[in-house]
Amino acid sequence: MVRRMGRGRVLLLLAAAAALIAAIVVVLGRPAAPADGDPQGGVVQTRWGPLSYTDRVLLVKVRQAGLWEMPAGQQAQQRAASPRVKEVGDTIMEQHMQLDADTRATAAKLNVILPNQPSVQQKTWLAEMSNKIGADYDKTFVLRLRAAHGKVFSVIAQVRASSQNSLIRAFAERALRFVNTHMTLLESTGLVTDSALS
Known part of the structure; x- marks a missing residue:
């Protein structure tokens, strides 16, 4: 129990540090954000190569997943x-x-501002899971996380295949390893259904 409480404190400290870094980036640096009036966001030149709108979306999506x-x-x-679900949840966390x-470190190097909260849909998933317990929780946890990992996996793979930015390509490779591991862990629970794989 003490170990779990320690992780909770670490999580809060990480969130506070992330908010501080985001504030510093806002104050000190111009973000590599989409240009006004350009829905595709244009391309920003960096020392690692061109940084595209899709490259920036990758960083945002991975941040929000976490x-x-x-x-x-x-x-x-x-x-x-x-x-097993508890073990998988602990490892994923x-x-x-x-x-x-x-x-956050990659985004800071590229001067990309990251969100500090999940998307509206992700908040809905957390709220849904908060209303469940036991076997019902297990099923919902596994299905929601496995479906979400499948979606972010395809985004990461697309960026890895097409990015001209060497820093983003290296980041995408590392992220793919984590996401692939998480999908395998979730599948190991025996609770993944066909609907989670679509």
């Missing part, structure tokens, strides 16, 4: 019935903490 999956993994420790630090 912002809801870290709390979901922590929540699984209290709400899940299956020891810990690995997302590592990936989140990597995402």
